[in-house]
Amino acid sequence: MKVSRYKKEDDITYALGATVVMEYLNNCPDKVKGVILHPSFRSAETIEKINIICSVNSIPVTTEEKPFNILSQKENCFVIAVIGKERGHIKAGNHVVLVNPSNAGNMGTIMRSCAGFGILDIAVIPPAVDHFDPKTIRASMGAAARVRVEVFESFDDYRSRFGTNNIYPFMLDGSTLLQDTKIEGNFSLVFGNEATGLPADYSKIGHPIRIEHTDNIDSLNLPIAASIALFAATKDIFSKEV
């Protein structure tokens, strides 16, 4: 199977590693254009599962070493899936909105937490890191196969589509503490760039929230802040369900 170093303009991307590949095969086999096994991959059980799903869905499977040299020199990776990119649309409901996220690994870790807390729709406001980057997909541990991501032209563009959502921008100087804020309705949890946070004018939108921390640090890591917010926003749902 022909592969080449990933580029943003390609219409395919790559899922690296058995866990991630299985998430795609189990959740959206229609997006999988092919699966490549490393000649020294020895997990008979996983290979059998892959072969069954690929056979049912007419997905080609090859065994060859070269694609691994091109796509994953450094990693302990024995399975690659070629994934077709589809520009997604998010659904009405609860959202995470990422304004100018810049790090592929962080984007993937946020996808994993979103899937974990049942928030399956992520809006992205550019400029932003490529959410199809193989590093994003790998960091998501396969959650990229479950969440819907839509890139909007601007935050106004996003709001014009989801105007009835309650907006909660997370800011270092947010006016209320997370633990003192009731997050309700259909909600949008909004986070800024890793280094610079949200632009100051987001403090005039909706209900700005602060995750209080000591001045030992400048800020929390972005996926950490987003995940604490997701936990707080969804904990009552879980308490009720259990």
Added chain:
Amino acid sequence: MKVSRYKKEDDITYALGATVVMEYLNNCPDKVKGVILHPSFRSAETIEKINIICSVNSIPVTTEEKPFNILSQKENCFVIAVIGKERGHIKAGNHVVLVNPSNAGNMGTIMRSCAGFGILDIAVIPPAVDHFDPKTIRASMGAAARVRVEVFESFDDYRSRFGTNNIYPFMLDGSTLLQDTKIEGNFSLVFGNEATGLPADYSKIGHPIRIEHTDNIDSLNLPIAASIALFAATKDIFSKEV
């Protein structure tokens, strides 16, 4: 200044990048054995700050390129500090306990969250990743200069020193939900390995807690779980202080 690729058995480690170096110089200049500036480092303000602190503390400063080639080929890094390792002792109070953590970046991200939520003492139960690894220090964004880390022989060894702490092991099958558990007293938040979690027998210790998530994912990322726990355990302290 002579540097070599970091090895665990060395009695020095390295802080890479201006932010991290400044944290060490501001918080524990006594641990800094030397500072190396890259010849193309242009931030006059930072260079002046470094020179003042190093002069006051008799820390040598050199400008040379070679150490950067050895220690940080890939990173956008213009300042390195040589840090003396000191085997630390944690203090009585609230702790995070990491049982068999295996990833250096995760360890650093946890240090950053611990510093952020004011929990400055981290116990480590081996086998464990080296908490002096430059990758850990870099991921901590310098919080490594603020937290105390102590490696214990075993969890029993840890408990024999801090027997009055309330123990909260975080487990996928913990008996109570985090949002329904009052974390009190001097507390120890205990987390297992990234891939395998805590051994099953920790469910008989203290008050096992579960951070509920959907079955979309196998588990939360370790620093995410630890940070959600830190937020929940400290939020009443912050609410009162504000």
